[in-house]
Amino acid sequence: MTGLFDGVLTRGPIGPLTDDTAWLGALLEAEAALARALADTGFLSQEQAETIVAACDPGHYDQKELGRAAADGGNPVIPLVQELTAQVRRADPEAARHVHRGATSQDIMDTAAMLLTRRAGRVVLSDLRALGRALATLAAEHRLTPMPGRTLLQQALPTTFGAVSAGWAQGVWEAADDLERALTDCSAAQLGGAVGTLASLQEHGPAVATAFAAHLDLSEPVLPWHTDRGRVVALAAAFGRACGAVGTVAHDVILLAQTEVGEVSEEAGPGVGGSSTMPHKRNPIAAVSALAAARQAPGSVATLMTTQIQEHQRAAGPWHAEWLPLTELLRRTGSAVSWMRTGIERLRVHPDRMRANLDATGGLALSERITTDLTPELGRMKAHRLVTGACTEAADSGQDLAQVLAEHLEGIRTREQVAALLDPADHLGSAPTFTDRVIAGTTGRAGTAVHHSDNEEGHDER
Numbered sequence: 483m484t485g486l487f488d489g490v491l492t493r494g495p496i497g498p499l500t501d502d503t504a505w506l507g508a509l510l511e512a513e514a515a516l517a518r519a520l521a522d523t524g525f526l527s528q529e530q531a532e533t534i535v536a537a538c539d540p541g542h543y544d545q546k547e548l549g550r551a552a553a554d555g556g557n558p559v560i561p562l563v564q565e566l567t568a569q570v571r572r573a574d575p576e577a578a579r580h581v582h583r584g585a586t587s588q589d590i591m592d593t594a595a596m597l598l599t600r601r602a603g604r605v606v607l608s609d610l611r612a613l614g615r616a617l618a619t620l621a622a623e624h625r626l627t628p629m630p631g632r633t634l635l636q637q638a639l640p641t642t643f644g645a646v647s648a649g650w651a652q653g654v655w656e657a658a659d660d661l662e663r664a665l666t667d668c669s670a671a672q673l674g675g676a677v678g679t680l681a682s683l684q685e686h687g688p689a690v691a692t693a694f695a696a697h698l699d700l701s702e703p704v705l706p707w708h709t710d711r712g713r714v715v716a717l718a719a720a721f722g723r724a725c726g727a728v729g730t731v732a733h734d735v736i737l738l739a740q741t742e743v744g745e746v747s748e749e750a751g752p753g754v755g756g757s758s759t760m761p762h763k764r765n766p767i768a769a770v771s772a773l774a775a776a777r778q779a780p781g782s783v784a785t786l787m788t789t790q791i792q793e794h795q796r797a798a799g800p801w802h803a804e805w806l807p808l809t810e811l812l813r814r815t816g817s818a819v820s821w822m823r824t825g826i827e828r829l830r831v832h833p834d835r836m837r838a839n840l841d842a843t844g845g846l847a848l849s850e851r852i853t854t855d856l857t858p859e860l861g862r863m864k865a866h867r868l869v870t871g872a873c874t875e876a877a878d879s880g881q882d883l884a885q886v887l888a889e890h891l892e893g894i895r896t897r898e899q900v901a902a903l904l905d906p907a908d909h910l911g912s913a914p915t916f917t918d919r920v921i922a923g924t925t926g927r928a929g930t931a932v933h934h935s936d937n938e939e940g941h942d943e944r
Contacts, residue, residue: 490771490774490775490817491771491774491775491778491813491814491817492813492816492817493771493775493816493817493820493821494605494609494816494817494819494820494821495605495816495820496602496605496606496812496813496815496816496817496820497813497816499598499601499602499605499812499816500598500602500809500812500813500816502545502549503540503545504598504601505558505594505598505809506540506543506545506548506562507540508593508594508595508597508598509558509559509562509590509591509594510538510539510540510543510562510566511538511594511597511698512589512590512593512594512597512698513534513538513562513563513566513581513582513590514534514535514538514697515593515694515697515698516582516583516584516585516590516673516690516694517530517531517534517535517538517580517581518531518535518693518697519690519691519692519693519694519696519697520580520583520584520690522689522690522693523686523689523690523693524686525580525583525683525686525690526577526580526583529577530574530576530577530580531577531580533570533573533574533577534566534570534577534580534581536573537566537569537570537573538566542569543562543565547561548561548562548565555587556802557587557588557591557802558591559587559590559591560587562590563581563582563587563590566581566582567581567582583682583683584673584675584680584682584683584687584690585673585675586674586675586676588672588674588708588796588801589672589673589674589675589706591805592672592707592708593671593672593673593698593700595714595804595805595808596669596670596671596672596700597698597700598809598812599665599669599717599808599812600665600669600700602812602816603661603664603665603717603721603812604665605816606661606721606724606812606815606816606819607658607661607662607665609816609819609820609823610654610657610658610661610724610727610728610819611655611658611927612823613654613728613731613819613822613823613826614651614654614655614658614924614927615924616823616826616827617647617648617650617651617654617731617826618647618648618651618920618921618924620643620644620647620651620826620829620831621644621645621647621648621651621917621920621921622644622917622921623644624642624643624644624647624831624833625642625644625914625917625918625921626642626644626907626910626914627642627643627644627831627833627836628640628641628642628836628837628840628906628907628910629641629642629643629646629745629833629836629839629840630836630839630840630847630906635737637839637840637842637843637847638847639847639848639850639909639911640840640847640848640906640907640909640910641910641913642910642913642914642917643745643831643833643836644913644914644917645910645913645914645916645917646734647917648916648917648919648920648921649920650727650730650731650734651920651924652920652923653726653727653730653731654724654727654728654731655920655923655924655927656727657720657723657724657726657727657728658724660720660723660724661720661721661723661724663720664716664717664719664720665717665720667701667713667716668713668714668716668717669700669701669713669717670695670700670701670702670703670707670713671691671694671695671698671700671701671702671703672703672706672707672708673690673691673694673695673706674691674705674706674707674708675687675706677795677796678705678706678708678795680706708792708795708796708797708801709792709793709794709795709796709797709801711786711789711790711792711800711801711804712790714786714790714804714808715786715787715790718782718783718786718787718807718808718811719783721779721783721811721812721815722779722780722782722783722811722815724815724818724819725775725776725779725780725814725815725818726776726779728772728776728818728819728822729772729773729776729777729779729818731769731772731822731825731826732769732770732772732773732776732818732821732822732825733769733773735748735766735769735825735829736766736769736770736773739766739769743835743839744832744835745831745832745835745836745839746766746829746830746831746832747764747766747829747830747832748764748765748766748767748768748769748825748828748829748830749764749828749830750768750828766825768821768822768824768825768828769821769822769825771817771821772817772818772819772821772822772825773818775814775815775817775818775821776814776815776818778810778814779811779814779815779818781807782807782808782810782811782814783811785803785804785807786804786807786808786811788800788803789801789803789804789807837906840906844876844877844882844883845883845884845901845904846873846876846877846883847906848903848904848905848906848909849869849870849873849883851903851904851909852865852869852887852900852903852904853865853866853869855895855903856868856869856891856894856895859894860894868890868891869887869890871890872886872887872889872890875890883900883904884897884900884901884904885897887900888900
């Protein structure tokens, strides 16, 4: 079943990996692994374990009914175990005695959450790396394409679209690395029984816990982590960071696509990005949707940070408060990354507009370069005062800045020399070098070469 907002906020493969069916499947997978672990350690026969495993088919259960019944015990595992036991009893009454043996509800819920998070995380990670490669390719194509740098939303010194794209790529790559570490280090099974001692399994508790984790291909923790929620917080922070990296790309694209700026656009054919009232509109809807999803991550991360403070051996409420924020965080992160990949596929870059916007200031954005050039002869303060006065006069009068500066300099520099210093394409600093570093790093990560362009104007209309 698709929700009204899922097309925008639960986009791509993340939906089926985090819906109620996925949760139910993960809960039953944990119960099946527990049965196998108990068989491995001699608590029941392999045949009895397989009877339990056969009953762990999500198709045998009514999700809505389990949800309603969960209210009585405070979690869906209690009614699920009751129904699972009833199904096993019909096939083998002796095997039914071993359903959920040694475990508590939180063991199954936490383990299911780790399974769900790992699966969703792998998809997000794959999408993040693909987005990083796409951004690095964009950086290579526009390595020397000049554009205005902007600070506090105002034009500053020039940069290149390659450097901007490289910055996006590096942020995405680092977020991907962080997510990969979290998925590797924090995806652990949970099996502790009533108070984390596995007392009902006597001396065999640790062996069952080891086998349980192995059957799920999850790491085995040093001890049960019922009220130690550090791994949940670490995972949440990694997903939140991914949303931050993707959201930054999305926000910049939206700003660069404004009508008055027009340096990029999203192009995806008729009807995409349209308006219900304005036929002319072509909104950067992929970037808008990516940002909408990414903006929701901090709230979920904050909730999960708050719920990590838990009491004694089992929390009264904070643990329950994790389930939906974690699910929503996975969904929003997956959606944001999926949308941004689409946004970059649709992106068209307009180098001519970038150059026109650079020229719109009449060279004022390059005034720092004139000051730097004059400092050895005049000293910094005198050069700064002289250039500031010339810039003010040119801005107030609308005159050509190069001409005004030449007049103020009284022969120290000719108009042609000043004009050359005001050329934004000749004042890009180390932007190409920094871009190359990201490209080189991407080649190592992706295993495929990314080739850069030496065309100073970049590729038109990419």
